[in-house]
Amino acid sequence: MSLWEYANPKKFLATSERVLPFFWVSAGLCLVVGLVWGFFFTPDDFRQGSTVKIIYLHVPSAMMAINAWVMMLLASLIWLIRRHHVSALAARAAAPVGVVMTLIALVTGAIWGQPMWGTWWAWDPRLTSFLILFLFYLGYVALWEAIENPDTAADLTSVLCLVGSVFAVLSRYAVNFWNQGLHQGATLSLDKEENISDVFYFPLLVCIAGFVLLFIALVLYRTGTEIRARRIKALRLRERAAA
Amino acid sequence: MTALLMRDLALAIRAGGGFGLGLAFFLIVTVLVPFGVGPDPALLSRIAPGILWVGALLACLLSLDRLLALDWEDGSLDLLATAPLPLEGMLSVKALSHWIVTGLPLVLAAPVLGVLLNLPGPGYLWLTVSLALGTPALSVIGTFGAALTVGLKRGGLLLSLLVLPLYVPTLIFGAEVARRGAEGLDVATPLLMLAGISAGVIALLPFASAAVLRVNLR
């Protein structure tokens, strides 16, 4: 029994169908519990008032925006090295989810920034980095859409993902250098003085778990859809070749 | 390799080669900016380094879709791929000829356009230095984008979408060198970063470009 068995599309579909309900339900539970707890059962922050509560959407979506790209990077590497089609399709399936996560992070950031910093948008390094990440996502998705041959598309987008990752990290440093920001430092690291207090911390953890589970569920589901789409295409080609 | 470089340069200079188009575009963009933001000399001299960098970057972008597409259409790219020349070397030469045809004229023209935008005195040197260091990276990154999109219909727009985010670090450090230079500040850190990015990109990115071009040719 090895992990690579799931590279077989049939095996992947069978297993993902079995585990998907669990992910949907637990993602829903975590999100409902985390958000309700966060929105209604935590005190207002003494400086930020109730605006602080947008943290329960902002931080998890921002984390997932980055994690989705990392997952795409790993999937791309697996495709380039081991040529498992499911891996390439999983990367393709994750990209639009990453786009939406990045958008949520940007929009909630703007909504939070308005009362806190007095502006909807500031060229703060972290906000700017997310905007750049958003552009990378758009390019990646557009390249997938533009190429007809699925293997060619998988190869080209994988290389783009690799090269893009290097440039995304470079951009992050460049942007930091370019403008020292307004953002608070690390919110969640365990040893920092400025760490947020437990009252906010636990519901936030639940929300993050909810976003992670939701991401996994969405990617599994979308990968299944991509596999079925490929299957339909293959069957059509076979019909045409036989005719 | 020299043969390929000489041929590309000859093609660029002859009729329809598009030599000078990037330069003309750069000139027009620079002339348009004061119309947009107003003629205030203090404002213009403050934004001059950034405008000149963005203008140079867009001018570089303009000619990228012809970089490989012409050779693709007439079959030269297939023939070059079967030649004894490694594809990595071939693409590096292509990037070099793009730089000589597009980037180098921009570097030389930028100080002249700086006069139009009231660039402060010490800025001229650092603007030229930063463009001379940065534009080769723009050409090499652009070659990667061109190799990615070479077989596609309507690849031009996609090419811009793919290449522009990759231009961000070069633009930031390049414009920062020019800005600090213009304000008489220390330029060492961004200058070293810019040089580092250019060196890294020139050394490594042709391998990625060759890999995607091989995929596109098959």
Place this chain on the structure above:
Amino acid sequence: MLSVSDLSIARAGLPVLQGLSFSVKDAEALILRGPNGIGKTTLLRTIAGLQPPLEGRIEGAEERVAYAAHADGIKPTLSVTENLTFWARIFGAGGIDGALAAYDLRPLAGRAAGSLSAGQKRRLGLARMLVTGRPIWAMDEPTVSLDKTAVAMFAEAVRAHLGRGGSALIATHIDLGIDAQVLDLSPFKAAPGSMDAFEGAFA
């Protein structure tokens, strides 16, 4: 000596030929025949190393094949001499005089390639094979838009190439009058519905 064993190839992800084996010895030519779409172009591109085979092996092709496609890679703003000299320098194989003579291009040498007729361009494209110095010629429909005299020039050039110990793979429909084996590709057509491992995993 070029030998191909148990080769399967695909065009745009769809297998076109499978189980193909043949060999071409030095000083021999092989004519490829078969209906449109059978995969002649794909086969020649695979042998030229432009695309990987699905299965099977190709031996003796590495760095030895000169490939001529439908597109000649001719730059219209360069002269005939400049076009040929460029390819001669890229392949590092010496002068272009023999190539100019073989296809009677000397009178056109100074003309810009863009001003040539289709047949003259084709002759220039074929002359390029001579300046590569490669022993195996892989040619895709080389006689398109050539008149009778030019076809004779081409046949003569191939004969001379074989005489020097070279070999040639030519996909063509016409009779060139060259002493060559003929390989009909029709029996090697990939079975309908054969798929790669990924799509096959659904069946």
